[in-house]
Amino acid sequence: MSNLAIIPIIIPLLCGIIAIFFHKYVKAVRLFSQVMSIINLGVVLWIGWLVLQNGTITLATGGWEAPYGIIIVADPLAMLLVITSNIIGTACVFYAQSSLSKKQEQFYFYTFYFLLISGVSGAFLTGDLFNLFVFYEVLLMASYGLIVLGGERIQLRESLKYVLLNLFSSMLFVTTIAYLYSVVGTINMAQIADRVQQVDQTGILTTIGMLLFFVFATKGAIFPLYYWLPKSYIVPNPVVSALFGALLTKVGIYSIIRTFSLIFVHETNITHDLFLWLAGFTMVFGAIGALSTNNVKLIIAYNIIPAVGFMLMGIGLLSQDGLAGSVYYLLHDMIIKAVLFLLIGALVYVAGTSDLTKMKGIIHHYPFLGWLFFLAALVLAGIPPFSGFIGKILLIQGGVEQGQIMLVVVGLGSSLLILLSMMRIFMRCFWGEKEELNGGLKPIRSFTWPAAFLLIFSVLLGVGAEWVYPYVEIIANDLLDPSIYIDSVLKE
Amino acid sequence: MEIIMSVLAGILFATGVYNLLQKQLLRIVIGTALISHGAHLFILTMGKLKTGAPPILVKGVEQYTDPLPQALILTSIVISFGVTSLLLVLAYRAATLNKTDNMEELRGSEDE
Numbered sequence: 001m002s003n004l005a006i007i008p009i010i011i012p013l014l015c016g017i018i019a020i021f022f023h024k025y026v027k028a029v030r031l032f033s034q035v036m037s038i039i040n041l042g043v044v045l046w047i048g049w050l051v052l053q054n055g056t057i058t059l060a061t062g063g064w065e066a067p068y069g070i071i072i073v074a075d076p077l078a079m080l081l082v083i084t085s086n087i088i089g090t091a092c093v094f095y096a097q098s099s100l101s102k103k104q105e106q107f108y109f110y111t112f113y114f115l116l117i118s119g120v121s122g123a124f125l126t127g128d129l130f131n132l133f134v135f136y137e138v139l140l141m142a143s144y145g146l147i148v149l150g151g152e153r154i155q156l157r158e159s160l161k162y163v164l165l166n167l168f169s170s171m172l173f174v175t176t177i178a179y180l181y182s183v184v185g186t187i188n189m190a191q192i193a194d195r196v197q198q199v200d201q202t203g204i205l206t207t208i209g210m211l212l213f214f215v216f217a218t219k220g221a222i223f224p225l226y227y228w229l230p231k232s233y234i235v236p237n238p239v240v241s242a243l244f245g246a247l248l249t250k251v252g253i254y255s256i257i258r259t260f261s262l263i264f265v266h267e268t269n270i271t272h273d274l275f276l277w278l279a280g281f282t283m284v285f286g287a288i289g290a291l292s293t294n295n296v297k298l299i300i301a302y303n304i305i306p307a308v309g310f311m312l313m314g315i316g317l318l319s320q321d322g323l324a325g326s327v328y329y330l331l332h333d334m335i336i337k338a339v340l341f342l343l344i345g346a347l348v349y350v351a352g353t354s355d356l357t358k359m360k361g362i363i364h365h366y367p368f369l370g371w372l373f374f375l376a377a378l379v380l381a382g383i384p385p386f387s388g389f390i391g392k393i394l395l396i397q398g399g400v401e402q403g404q405i406m407l408v409v410v411g412l413g414s415s416l417l418i419l420l421s422m423m424r425i426f427m428r429c430f431w432g433e434k435e436e437l438n439g440g441l442k443p444i445r446s447f448t449w450p451a452a453f454l455l456i457f458s459v460l461l462g463v464g465a466e467w468v469y470p471y472v473e474i475i476a477n478d479l480l481d482p483s484i485y486i487d488s489v490l491k492e
Numbered sequence: 493m494e495i496i497m498s499v500l501a502g503i504l505f506a507t508g509v510y511n512l513l514q515k516q517l518l519r520i521v522i523g524t525a526l527i528s529h530g531a532h533l534f535i536l537t538m539g540k541l542k543t544g545a546p547p548i549l550v551k552g553v554e555q556y557t558d559p560l561p562q563a564l565i566l567t568s569i570v571i572s573f574g575v576t577s578l579l580l581v582l583a584y585r586a587a588t589l590n591k592t593d594n595m596e597e598l599r600g601s602e603d604e
Binding site for chain 2: 133144154157179
C-alpha cells in the first residue's frame with residue numbers, strides 16, 4: 001500500500017487545472033507544460049523502476065480496503081504502458097509549439113493534453129471495472145476537446161460522428177457492468193476474476209464477456225468496428241492525431257488484454273478463437289485500406305488497424321510467447337505511430353498538400369526528414385533489427401507453436417502490404433526530381449527533433465531487446481496466471 | 493417490480509436506438525439521451541429494488557439496500573449529462589457551419 005500508485009494520475013490532472021488559469025499567456029503555459037511533462041516523465045520512470053524491482057504497488061483510495069473501495073494497481077504491465085504514454089506525451093508537447101497556431105494553443109490545448117494523459121494513465125492503473133469506465137470518459141472528454149480544436153467545418157463534422165460512436169459504446173459499457181454486477185456482485189476486477197472461477201454455469205458470463213469485448217473493440221478499432229477511425233483521426237492537427245493514434249486505441253487493446261487474461265478465461269474455445277479470426281480480418285482489411293488511398297495522412301491512420309490485429313492475435317493465442325509478443329508490439333506500436341503522425345505532419349506542412357500524387361523530391365530539400373521517415377517505415381514494417389521485428393517474431397513463434405499457420409501467413413502477408421504502403425509514400429513524396437518548392441524552404445527543426453527523440457526509443461526497443469524482453473516475459477507470466485494479480489490486490 | 497423496470501429499460505433502449513438511426517441531428521442527440529436513461533435504470537434494477545431500507549452496512553442491520561448501484565448511477569448520470577450538453581453544442585456548431593442538420597449530407601467527399 002503506497003500513495004505512489006496514484007501519482008501518475010494526480011500530477012497531470014493538477015497540471016491541467018493549473019494551465020487553465022493562465023491559458024492566454026502562450027509562452028508561460030508552453031514553458032509550464034514542457035517543464036511539467038519532463039518532471040512527470042521522471043517521476044513515472046522512478047515509480048516504474050520501483051515496481052519492476054519490488055513488485056506491484058496497490059492503493060486503496062480513501063482507506064476503503066479491497067474489494068469495497070476503488071483500488072489503484074500499479075503492476076509492471078500498467079507501469080510500462082504509463083511510462084511509454086508519458087514519453088510520447090513529452091515529445092508531443094515539444095512538437096505542439098510549432099505545429100499549432102497561437103490561437104489553438106491559447107484555447108486550452110495544454111489543459112486537454114494533460115487531462116488526456118491523466119485519463120490514459122488512470123485507465124492503465126485502475127483495478128476497478130467501473131472506475132475504468134470513468135477514466136475512459138475522462139480521456140474521451142479530453143479527446144473531444146482536442147478533436148474540435150480549431151473548429152473547422154470538416155473537424156466539426158467528423159468529431160460529431162466520433163462523439164456519437166464513443167457515447168454509444170460507453171453506454172453499452174455501463175450496461176455490461178450492470179449485467180456483470182448482477183451475476184458476480186462486485187466490480188473489483190480481482191474479485192470478479194476470483195468469483196468467475198467459482199461459478200459453475202459460465203454461459204451468461206461468456207455472453208457478458210463478448211459484450212465487453214464489443215465495447216473495447218469499438219474503442220480499439222478491431223474489424224468490423226474500425227470504420228469510424230481513419231477519417232476522424234486525420235481531421236485534427238498532426239500533434240493531436242499523434243496523441244490519438246498512439247494512446248487512444250491502445251487503451252482499448254490494454255483493456256482487452258487485462259479482462260481476457262484475468263476474468264474471461266473459462267471458455268477460450270469460444271472467446272479467444274473468435275479473437276484469432278478477427279485478428280486475421282483486422283490485419284487484412286487495415287492493410288488494404290492503407291493501400292486504397294492517396295492521402296498520406298489517411299495511409300498512416302489506416303496503418304493503426306493492422307497493428308491492432310497483431311496485438312489481438314497474441315491475446316487470442318493466450319500463450320507465453322503470444323502475450324509477450326502482444327505486450328512488446330503494444331509498446332512498439334504506441335511509439336512508432338506517434339513518430340509517423342509527427343513526421344507526416346511535418347511532410348504535409350512543407351509540401352502544403354496531403355495528396356501524394358502532388359508531391360515529389362522532398363528529400364532534396366529536407367534530407368533529415370526523409371531519412372527519418374525511411375527509418376520509421378522500416379521500424380513499422382518490422383525489418384530486423386528494429387522493434388517491430390521483435391514483437392512480430394514472438395507472435396509468429398506463438399502462432400506456429402499452436403498450429404495457427406494460416407494466421408501467421410496472413411500476418412506476414414499484411415506486413416508486406418504495410419511495407420508497400422509506406423514505401424509508396426517514400427517513393428512518391430521523397431524521391432523524384434528536384435522541384436522548386438513554392439514558398440521556399442521552411443524551418444522544420446522543431447518538427448523533426450521530437451520525432452527523432454521518439455525514434456531513438458523505438459530503435460532502442462529493437463536493438464536493446466535483450467534488456468527489455470526479461471520484463472516483458474515477467475509481464476506475460478503474470479498475465480497467464482491470474483492468481484498473481486488477484487493475490488496482489490485482495491491479500492495485502 | 494424488477495421485471496417491469498427491465499421492460500421499461502428495454503423500451504428506452506429501443507426508442508433510443510430508433511432515434512439514433514434517424515437523419516436529423518437533434519433526434520440523434522435525443523436518442524443518445526434516451527439510451528443513457530435506459531442504462532441508468534438498468535443499473536438500479538440490477539442491484540435489486542427494495543423499499544424502506546437504508547443503504548447502510550453495519551453490524552446488526554439485516555435489512556439494507558445495496559449502496560453500490562446508487563453510487564454508480566450518480567457517477568454515470570453526471571458523465572452522461574456532461575457529454576449530452578457537449579454533444580448539443582457540437583451539433584449546433586456543426587449544423588450552423590455545414591448549413592445542414594441532415595446526416596446524409598454530412599458524409600463528406602474524397603477530395604477534402
